[in-house]
Amino acid sequence: xxxxxxxxxxxxxDRPERRDGPEPSELRRLPQEPRRYTFPPHLRLKRAAEFExxxxxxxxxxxxxxxxxxxxxxxxxxxxxxxVSRKCGRAVRRNRYKRLLREAFRLLQHDLPAGIDYVVLPxxxxxxxxxxxxxxSLLRLARRAVRQLQDxxxxxxxxxxxxxxx
RNA sequence: UGGGUGGGCCGGACGGUCGCCGCCUGCGUGAGCAGGGGGAGGAAAGUCCGGGCUUCACAGGGCACGGUGAUGGGUAACACCCACCCUCGGUAACGGUGUCGGCGUCCCGGGCCGUACCGCCAACGAGCGGGACAGUGCAACAGAAAGCAUACCGCCUGUCAGGCCAGUCGGGUCCGGUAUCUGCCGGCCGAUACUACCUGACCGGUAAGGGUGAAAAGGUGCGGGGCGCAAGCCCUUAAUGUAAGAGCGCACCAGCAGCGGGGUGACCCGCUGGCUCGGCAAACCCCACCGGAAGCAAGGUCAAGUAGGGGACAAGGUUGGCCCGACCGCGAUGAUCCCCGGGUAGACCGCUUGACCUCGCAGGUAACUGCGGGGCUAGAGGAAUGACCGUCGCCCGCCACCGGCGGGUACAGAACCCGGCUUACAGGCCCAUCCACCGA
RNA sequence: GGCCCUAUCGUCUAGUGGUCUAGGACGUAGCCCUCUCAAGGCUAAAACCGGGGUUCGAAUCCCCGUAGGGUCA
Numbered sequence: 001x002x003x004x005x006x007x008x009x010x011x012x013x014d015r016p017e018r019r020d021g022p023e024p025s026e027l028r029r030l031p032q033e034p035r036r037y038t039f040p041p042h043l044r045l046k047r048a049a050e051f052e053x054x055x056x057x058x059x060x061x062x063x064x065x066x067x068x069x070x071x072x073x074x075x076x077x078x079x080x081x082x083x084v085s086r087k088c089g090r091a092v093r094r095n096r097y098k099r100l101l102r103e104a105f106r107l108l109q110h111d112l113p114a115g116i117d118y119v120v121l122p123x124x125x126x127x128x129x130x131x132x133x134x135x136x137s138l139l140r141l142a143r144r145a146v147r148q149l150q151d152x153x154x155x156x157x158x159x160x161x162x163x164x165x166x
Numbered sequence: 167u168g169g170g171u172g173g174g175c176c177g178g179a180c181g182g183u184c185g186c187c188g189c190c191u192g193c194g195u196g197a198g199c200a201g202g203g204g205g206a207g208g209a210a211a212g213u214c215c216g217g218g219c220u221u222c223a224c225a226g227g228g229c230a231c232g233g234u235g236a237u238g239g240g241u242a243a244c245a246c247c248c249a250c251c252c253u254c255g256g257u258a259a260c261g262g263u264g265u266c267g268g269c270g271u272c273c274c275g276g277g278c279c280g281u282a283c284c285g286c287c288a289a290c291g292a293g294c295g296g297g298a299c300a301g302u303g304c305a306a307c308a309g310a311a312a313g314c315a316u317a318c319c320g321c322c323u324g325u326c327a328g329g330c331c332a333g334u335c336g337g338g339u340c341c342g343g344u345a346u347c348u349g350c351c352g353g354c355c356g357a358u359a360c361u362a363c364c365u366g367a368c369c370g371g372u373a374a375g376g377g378u379g380a381a382a383a384g385g386u387g388c389g390g391g392g393c394g395c396a397a398g399c400c401c402u403u404a405a406u407g408u409a410a411g412a413g414c415g416c417a418c419c420a421g422c423a424g425c426g427g428g429g430u431g432a433c434c435c436g437c438u439g440g441c442u443c444g445g446c447a448a449a450c451c452c453c454a455c456c457g458g459a460a461g462c463a464a465g466g467u468c469a470a471g472u473a474g475g476g477g478a479c480a481a482g483g484u485u486g487g488c489c490c491g492a493c494c495g496c497g498a499u500g501a502u503c504c505c506c507g508g509g510u511a512g513a514c515c516g517c518u519u520g521a522c523c524u525c526g527c528a529g530g531u532a533a534c535u536g537c538g539g540g541g542c543u544a545g546a547g548g549a550a551u552g553a554c555c556g557u558c559g560c561c562c563g564c565c566a567c568c569g570g571c572g573g574g575u576a577c578a579g580a581a582c583c584c585g586g587c588u589u590a591c592a593g594g595c596c597c598a599u600c601c602a603c604c605g606a
Numbered sequence: 607g608g609c610c611c612u613a614u615c616g617u618c619u620a621g622u623g624g625u626c627u628a629g630g631a632c633g634u635a636g637c638c639c640u641c642u643c644a645a646g647g648c649u650a651a652a653a654c655c656g657g658g659g660u661u662c663g664a665a666u667c668c669c670c671g672u673a674g675g676g677u678c679a
């Protein structure tokens with residue numbers, strides 16, 4: 001299982017590397033080609049095991065708007081997973097939360113630290129926060145959590161099998 | 167025109183930027199890119215019913231269990247829909263009664279208005295089988311009595327027994343008073359057959375009444391006049407009777423039976439008769455009809471992968487409960503089935519052409535059906551259908567002359583698909599129907 | 607998504623349609639006892655998830671909704 005998981009991740013990482021291969025692949029050095037704010041499927045967490053690994057890494061940051069769990073994913077991209085429980089409301093309200101979270105991630109994907117999985121949980125409140133508030137909170141919490149992750153375990157390479165095995 | 171009720175439909179529009187999920191076309195070995203076109207609802211919800219579909223080595227019968235229930239239709243089928251019948255509720259309007267208040271009057275009556283109650287109750291809403299003889303059961307408290315209908319209290323007539331009060335009679339030798347003697351009055355004694363009263367018992371009649379209660383063998387109204395002491399008689403009448411007192415007599419209404427008529431039917435209408443007893447089956451149950459079960463996480467194919475153990479196999483196993491029947495199954499170091507435990511939760515199919523939508527014609531009061539033309543209208547899978555901005559529409563508040571400013575714009579998100587029901591909903595549009603008034 | 611279950615004082619629970627004004631335990635409040643606390647005794651407050659219907663009468667019977675919970679590859 002672990003071997004298949006790693007193969008899948010490496011394969012996914014290989015494919016955009018060829019497209020970005022002719023260009024220098026640093027995300028910060030892309031001003032000559034305009035940044036694209038898309039949200040393709042390889043930027044999403046899609047399996048229960050990926051969510052479990054990110055929770056098992058036990059590195060999070062929170063304020064009164066969001067809770068953000070982070071974990072290294074071994075690729076070159078940030079990835080998003082939304083967890084919106086039934087305490088947040090009924091179906092219309094939960095869809096609203098998820099769409100706002102995805103929109104915030106889509107617009108901030110070039111400003112967030114890459115190679116990280118982000119599992120974002122909204123705090124259930126009486127009012128749904130605006131898109132700007134979610135963007136501010138997501139950016140601040142993501143940078144804080146990734147900094148704590150780097151302070152805690154410096155080598156990011158052995159951590160995914162360690163987290164996956166635990 | 168005013169008021170009320172019911173039903174149907176829509177449920178923001180346009181533009182720009184950046185995104186997401188399918189489909190088609192083109193390029194490309196591939197990843198992908200470009201273009202075109204599509205992308206939540208009337209309730210998608212609750213999961214309360216009914217089906218299609220899939221599976222269960224077949225699905226037949228009986229019992230059990232569950233559901234439904236006026237009548238006639240519609241439908242694939244319904245607990246749904248349409249039409250109609252019955253019962254109950256019911257506001258406006260109408261009619262009646264009564265208290266109070268007002269207008270008005272010198273005062274009263276009459277009149278008008280308001281208000282309260284009652285009756286009939288427009289549209290409208292709700293609910294439906296039968297058990298006045300198929301059986302069982304329940305009705306607390308109160309009440310004489312709650313189901314067999316009379317017993318009980320009370321009342322009346324009569325008889326018997328007792329009582330002593332009143333009354334009556336007797337005492338000429340009982341007593342006192344009065345008086346000219348007879349006599350009169352009071353007491354006393356006796357009788358009580360007779361009158362009346364009280365108490366108790368019994369036979370009979372019971373037709374006033376019995377405060378209760380949700381409900382007590384139906385409800386309301388009326389019962390004239392004259393003569394006579396009375397019985398009784400006479401007149402008009404539908405109107406008397408008993409020892410006494412109306413449940414008696416008649417009329418109307420409700421109910422029942424018979425006859426006639428209308429309707430496919432539930433049922434309704436008219437006439438006549440006689441005087442008439444229940445309530446609850448959303449208590450058990452009886453009658454008729456219907457129902458095999460599980461549910462797309464059903465089910466099928468492929469890939470990856472751990473760890474087995476126990477039991478059954480003709481006196482057997484399976485069809486979710488039981489029996490019959492049916493089917494499976496007859497050489498066991500093999501194969502099949504069941505139970506416990508462990509593992510995987512990845513890909514594809516099912517997956518959207520269907521009791522589909524729309525238009526026209528025809529049938530039908532309607533629900534709906536038939537025929538013909540046209541159309542394709544979301545298919546996700548940690549789960550798309552979005553975010554932001556601008557203008558306009560609608561609502562609210564403020565300034566308030568045009569207008570300006572600020573805020574809000576509902577209920578709610580497909581998960582195999584349909585037909586219903588129920589529930590939630592800012593606002594808007596349309597149609598139908600009833601009543602009152604006015605006009606033609 | 608499908609299929610089920612439950613709802614009674616603050617909590618856990620009883621309650622065959624009728625003396626229900628709903629009982630019990632723990633907890634809460636007050637008083638008594640004690641030098642004080644605990645324990646004990648007495649007293650009080652405190653609920654039928656909501657709305658309709660059947661019935662003379664509903665916590666109970668029927669229907670609809672609400673809120674929790676469970677289970678299925």
